Amino acid sequence: MPKERKTIVVNPITRIEGHGKITVYLDDSGNVDETRFHVTQFRGFEAFCKGRDFREMPVITPRICGICPVSHHLASAKACDAILGVTITPTAHKLRELMHMGQIVQSHALSFFHLSSPDLLFGFDADPAVRHVGGVARDFPELAKRGILMRKFGQELIKTLGGKKIHPWHSIPGGVNRSIKVEERDLFLKGLPEQKEAIKDTIELIRKYLEDNGEEAKKFATLKSSYLGLVKGGKLELFDGDIRLRGPRGRITDEFPDVEYLEHIGEHVEPWSYLKFPFYRSLGFPQGSYRVGPLGRVNACDDFATPEASKELKRFRELGEDGMVHYTMYTHYARLMEVLYALERMEELLLDEDITGSDLRVSSKGLQPEGIGVIEAPRGTLIHHYQVDEVGSVKAVNLIVATGHNNYAMNKGVEMVAKEFIHGADVKEGALNRMEHVIRCYDPCLSCSTHAVGKMPLKVSIVDGDGREIREILKG
Amino acid sequence: MSKPKVATVWLEACAGCHMSFLDIDERIVDLLDKVELTSCPITDIKEIPKVTVGVISGALGNDEEVHIARDIREKCDILIAWGDCAVMGGINSMRNFMKPEEALEVGYKDTLSTVNPDGVIPGEDLPKLLPMAIPIDDEVKVDVYIPGCPPDADTILYVFQEILEGRIPTVPVDMMRYD
Numbered sequence: 001m002p003k004e005r006k007t008i009v010v011n012p013i014t015r016i017e018g019h020g021k022i023t024v025y026l027d028d029s030g031n032v033d034e035t036r037f038h039v040t041q042f043r044g045f046e047a048f049c050k051g052r053d054f055r056e057m058p059v060i061t062p063r064i065c066g067i068c069p070v071s072h073h074l075a076s077a078k079a080c081d082a083i084l085g086v087t088i089t090p091t092a093h094k095l096r097e098l099m100h101m102g103q104i105v106q107s108h109a110l111s112f113f114h115l116s117s118p119d120l121l122f123g124f125d126a127d128p129a130v131r132h133v134g135g136v137a138r139d140f141p142e143l144a145k146r147g148i149l150m151r152k153f154g155q156e157l158i159k160t161l162g163g164k165k166i167h168p169w170h171s172i173p174g175g176v177n178r179s180i181k182v183e184e185r186d187l188f189l190k191g192l193p194e195q196k197e198a199i200k201d202t203i204e205l206i207r208k209y210l211e212d213n214g215e216e217a218k219k220f221a222t223l224k225s226s227y228l229g230l231v232k233g234g235k236l237e238l239f240d241g242d243i244r245l246r247g248p249r250g251r252i253t254d255e256f257p258d259v260e261y262l263e264h265i266g267e268h269v270e271p272w273s274y275l276k277f278p279f280y281r282s283l284g285f286p287q288g289s290y291r292v293g294p295l296g297r298v299n300a301c302d303d304f305a306t307p308e309a310s311k312e313l314k315r316f317r318e319l320g321e322d323g324m325v326h327y328t329m330y331t332h333y334a335r336l337m338e339v340l341y342a343l344e345r346m347e348e349l350l351l352d353e354d355i356t357g358s359d360l361r362v363s364s365k366g367l368q369p370e371g372i373g374v375i376e377a378p379r380g381t382l383i384h385h386y387q388v389d390e391v392g393s394v395k396a397v398n399l400i401v402a403t404g405h406n407n408y409a410m411n412k413g414v415e416m417v418a419k420e421f422i423h424g425a426d427v428k429e430g431a432l433n434r435m436e437h438v439i440r441c442y443d444p445c446l447s448c449s450t451h452a453v454g455k456m457p458l459k460v461s462i463v464d465g466d467g468r469e470i471r472e473i474l475k476g
Numbered sequence: 477m478s479k480p481k482v483a484t485v486w487l488e489a490c491a492g493c494h495m496s497f498l499d500i501d502e503r504i505v506d507l508l509d510k511v512e513l514t515s516c517p518i519t520d521i522k523e524i525p526k527v528t529v530g531v532i533s534g535a536l537g538n539d540e541e542v543h544i545a546r547d548i549r550e551k552c553d554i555l556i557a558w559g560d561c562a563v564m565g566g567i568n569s570m571r572n573f574m575k576p577e578e579a580l581e582v583g584y585k586d587t588l589s590t591v592n593p594d595g596v597i598p599g600e601d602l603p604k605l606l607p608m609a610i611p612i613d614d615e616v617k618v619d620v621y622i623p624g625c626p627p628d629a630d631t632i633l634y635v636f637q638e639i640l641e642g643r644i645p646t647v648p649v650d651m652m653r654y655d
Contacts, residue, residue: 023601040603043488043537044579046587048570063567066492066626114498114518132519134508145502152501165499166492166626167655266591269584271600276590285591385588398588 022414022435030424035415037407037439039275046397054083054371054392055173061384062167064401067110069167070103070158071377071402074239075384078373080173082259083388084364091357092175097239098349099161099170100375104238104342105195106154107378108294108335112202113147116332119437120209125430143205146198150339153188153195157346160184175361182356189350192343196308199339203312206333210319213329221328221413221438224248226280226290228405229297230258230376236301236341238376245280245290246300250324253280258374261383267400277407278400289408292380293442294334296405299324304337306344312337328413331441367392377402379442406442413438480528480639483515484558485548487541488568488609489534492626493559494518499629507633510640527552529639533626535561535568536610540603549616554639557611557618558632560625560654567625568609576605620645624653 009023021040027033045064052060058076062069074096081088088096118131121140130139137144155165161180162168170176210217225248230241243261245253256264267276268285280288290296304310316333317323325334349355370387380402387396414435421431486494494517500507515524524530530552536542549555560566571579580597584590612618622631631651638645 036601038601040540041488041538042580042583042598042605043568043609044571044576044583047574047579047582050582060567060570063490063492063625066490066495069490069492110495110498128519128521132513132516133504134513134519137505137508141505144505148501148504151498155499164655165629166495262589265589267587267589269590269592269596269598271596271598272602274598274602276584278589281591396586396588400589 022439024418024422024435026422026424032415032418032422035411035418035435036272037411037414038273039407042274046399049394049397052394054080054386054388054394057384057386057394057397058171058173059167059169061399064399066166068103068107068377068379068402070099070162071375071382072384073162073168073171074100075373075375075377075382077171077173078240078375079371079384079386080373082371082373083368083386083392084174084371085366085368086174086362086364088175088362089357089359091179091354091359092171092361093240094349094352094354095161095176095179095360096171098180098346098355099158099168100239101342101346101349102154102157102161104154104378105339105346106151106158108339108342109147109151109154111378112332112335113144113151116437116440117143117147119433119440120206120332124433124437131433143202146202150195150198153191157188160188172361174364177360179358179360180350180355185350185356189347192347192350196340196343199336199343200308203333203336203340206336207315210330210333217329218327220434221416221441222326223291223328223409223412223416224326225409226253226288227296227299228280228290228292228381229300230374230381231255231301232305234302235305236297236303236338237305238297238338238342238345240375243374243381244300248324248326250322254282258383259372261372261374261400262385262398265383265400267404273407275407276404278405279408286408290405291409292402292405293331293378294338295325295328295331296380297376298334298337299326304341306341306348308344309337309341312340328409328438328441379403380405403442410439410442413441479510479512481512481514481525482529482531482636483524483527483548483552484513484517484531484533485515485524485544486517487532487534487544487562487612488537489559489561489566491517493533493562496559496624496626496629497632500633501629503633507636511636524548524551529554529556529636531556531558532562532612533558535565536606536612536615537568538603538605542606542615545612545616554619554644555612555616556620556622556635557613558622559627560623562612562618563621563623565609565611572608576607580605620647622647625655627651628653 021038023036025034061072061076114133122131159165162170228245230237231244232241244255247253266281267278279285373384382402383400385398417434515521530548557563635645
């Protein structure tokens with residue numbers, strides 16, 4: 001006998017990158033019984049890439065996601081290097097990392113300024129007609145302009161190296177296809193100070209916001225979870241490192257080379273979402289769930305490798321307990337710190353003499369049967385794993401995409417907010433938007449996560465136990 | 477004269493077309509002065525109202541997407557197919573060489589890191605896949621085609637400017653791209 005329960009549906013969730021909806025199930029007394037965050041699309045990259053030549057993968061897989069195509073491009077290229085059995089040249093390695101820093105800047109800027117700032121600036125209960133980037137441009141023109149130009153700065157760097165801003169083509173198996181010219185390098189070096197200043201101001205802004213909204217910001221969908229991210233010598237690493245898992249109380253649970261991911265990470269399937277649920281195998285599902293992305297990385301690492309980001313991280317950690325910051329809303333702060341790091345790292349790379357080098361490619365002596373490439377995409381750890389036959393035709397593809405790792409946390413977070421803000425059939429717009437904002441905190445790239453990622457009106461439907469709709473609220 | 481209203485949706489797509497729209501950068505402020513952006517992935521307006529311009533990025537890959545395509549077609553005067561997926565099916569049509577069930581089996585059972593002892597294939601409360609991923613004009617009439625993966629920001633801006641001038645745009649050859 002199915003339990004009688006009413007449901008509320010939020011569909012689609014807007015201002016996130018992809019397709020999702022939320023269903024809230026109420027019990028007989030009108031309290032929230034369960035919530036589900038569904039990812040509603042499946043495209044099937046793991047299936048249809050079978051039979052392709054592996055050398056095509058760095059061009060095919062970026063089409064998983066137009067928000068962070070560079071992450072797929074690079075993770076894929078790394079997996080292809082492994083199939084070729086080669087180590088790329090220092091110049092190629094640094095150029096790839098440079099492009100990746102451009103990606104972190106543009107993607108994080110988009111997430112904060114274009115997608116999340118409307119909620120922070122106008123409040124969760126503001127009119128949807130103004131609560132978007134256009135409203136920000138109108139009422140906070142300086143902030144909007146800075147956000148737009150910051151994203152542009154990252155995108156221009158990507159275009160310089162890869163020919164276009166979205167789905168660029170720069171990395172190839174065994175290296176890269178172009179260097180950076182001296183005059184191009186100088187142009188970006190010249191533009192860096194303005195971006196650094198902008199991000200530092202924005203960090204102050206988010207600090208003030210979090211301070212002003214103290215308790216609510218701290219309570220908002222907060223989870224004491226484990227955290228996962230790449231580190232190099234304990235320092236936060238975005239491009240090439242070992243995978244570290246840190247427990248909720250700060251103890252390091254595990255740290256292993258990225259190519260051993262399969263021994264440690266599994267993915268669980270639920271019938272109501274096209275997005276799988278990754279977990280740490282030793283602990284099983286759901287106990288082995290963890291969080292990734294900006295908050296995951298800053299909690300997993302010991303420190304940033306660059307001076308200004310490192311200084312900022314100390315201030316950040318003072319806001320948590322015992323050095324761990326579990327507050328979901330503070331993800332925005334972590335994200336902005338990472339932009340500061342990416343700009344500093346960009347500067348180091350641009351000043352490195354290898355960056356304008358001409359030694360771009362290495363050739364291979366023979367193919368290996370498989371290759372694994374792992375990178376920190378803006379939204380978290382991204383894993384590409386290919387198996388090929390003797391001529392390089394792809395036999396199997398396994399992708400674990402950044403947003404997937406946060407799937408369990410997103411579901412838990414939505415449930416926590418729903419339980420607090422929804423009682424009975426009386427649902428205020430602000431409550432629904434808060435649930436959406438949980439999702440937005442994780443900045444999910446749902447196009448990525450289902451390699452796979454409808455818009456219907458936001459429909460709040462109240463359904464009784466017999467499946468009869470007793471009330472429907474449409475939002476325009 | 478009131479501002480022309482615009483609604484955009486993104487169906488079976490990677491979001492790259494919408495990102496390319498944002499790549500018009502600071503010119504977006506001026507554009508948002510001249511048009512009224514209604515339902516769109518970057519706003520919270522979820523109901524598509526009557527609009528002058530409807531934009532679809534992405535192919536049709538499941539039943540919900542077909543429903544949305546028909547909905548926006550009914551509500552707009554000019555429908556734009558925006559990007560390779562909407563125009564031709566794009567990368568999604570790579571799955572058309574197999575049945576949807578086969579693709580789901582690979583994704584949820586065969587993949588190396590999946591732990592799925594009960595063989596669960598998602599489908600509960602979820603849209604159903606179409607046999608193939610298809611271009612928009614297999615289901616609805618399209619007025620303007622803008623290919624590209626994604627189309628350049630300048631091309632997108634050009635199309636809007638033409639519409640604002642009261643013309644149905646034809647994308648010039650030098651703005652066409654198919655990568």
